[in-house]
Amino acid sequence: MVIEMSVLFARTFFMGFSVTLMALLARLRVLVQQVVREFYPVSEDFVVLECVWKVDKFILLERKSKRENESQVFAFIKWITNAENFNKLYLPDSGKKRFIAGEISKLGKGNITSTIFSYRELCDATQNFHPSNMIGEGGFGRVYRGYIKSTNQVVAVKQLDRNGFQGNREFLVEVLILSLLHHPNLVSLVGYCAEGEQRILVYEYMVNGSLEDHLLDLRPGSRPLEWQTRMRIAEGAAKGLEYLHDVANPPVIYRDFKASNILLDENFNPKLSDFGLAKVGPIGDKPHVSTRIMGTYGYCAPEYASTGHLTARSDVYSFGVVFLEMITGRRVIDSSRPSNEQNLVLWAQPLLKDRRKFTLMADPMLEDNYPIKGLYQALAVAAMCLQVEADTRPWISDVVIALEFLAKKKLEIAIFKSM
Structure with a gap:
């Protein structure tokens, strides 16, 4: 019974956002009869009442936004990122599960401007997803380098794991967020494919790979990132977070800030x-979002890892970890x-309390080519972001101000080198 409600809500939601509340409820009443008759021999009237109440409450809560269409998309993002809700989007079909998520292509007129690719097009672009074109692999799937002939464009093609609910939810959230949010420090979504059970995302191709490639997985013979380049990358990444936290309405908590998720273009400009x-951040008087603990071990803020309470300052902690890297x-x-150096944050904590030991923390690959004062200031920023108590951490906007200053200190480096 609960499953029918969610499916009806999803189907109706995907049909368009300009539908009035009364028209929406009328459509739900018709659809619910069809679903109940097809799948479940239960009382139709009872299910209709339950469905109407749920959807009515959901819509009324979200009608306060000035941009109604976008607020409803964000409302759906907030709803879909709850694992329990997401699992309700599946219906039994001859013993199998069919994906209601495939209706993403019908989501809201004008809200999704990305290209819809066919699976055949992306097979052609990646040479049938040939292993030689694979440029990355993660928990949700694999990333391939591709070439779109029709637009003469090199792209990155992420094929999500077809067997995972998690990958399917990631697909929905990513398409919606990147269709609504645009910033120089966020990667651009070129398009997507939701053909059958395929879930594929197509991004702009970032020539220089990820920050992790240049910082932690440096190939033999490759030059390490210079100090100033590192500060510029940190500044840009922080500006991406600032946009999510302070400009996006409602705010968005990134929840997976790490070096491998910071991509670099031909000029080493970073994009998240x-x-x-x-996750859609806390709205109104709510201090946090309660959610299932996810993310990458070591980067999660302590309060999030222990309680599941997520705030914008949880992202600030993750930023502090990456900045320390x-x-x-x-x-x-x-x-x-x-053993006493395996956890970066635990290793750094005593050193961050003694300025005389700050130079021991500088990357040896820099070969002392960094400004002493700049090192002190950068470590001070990292230390503030890594405060155990969330309320004592700075807002990301304050971090951006500090990094803008550090990223411009070229003169001091030149003086240091000449000493």
């Missing part, structure tokens, strides 16, 4: 990618190091 774990050249978790 992989928004599948993103950029300063030290160390992985957040490195089992190849001595």
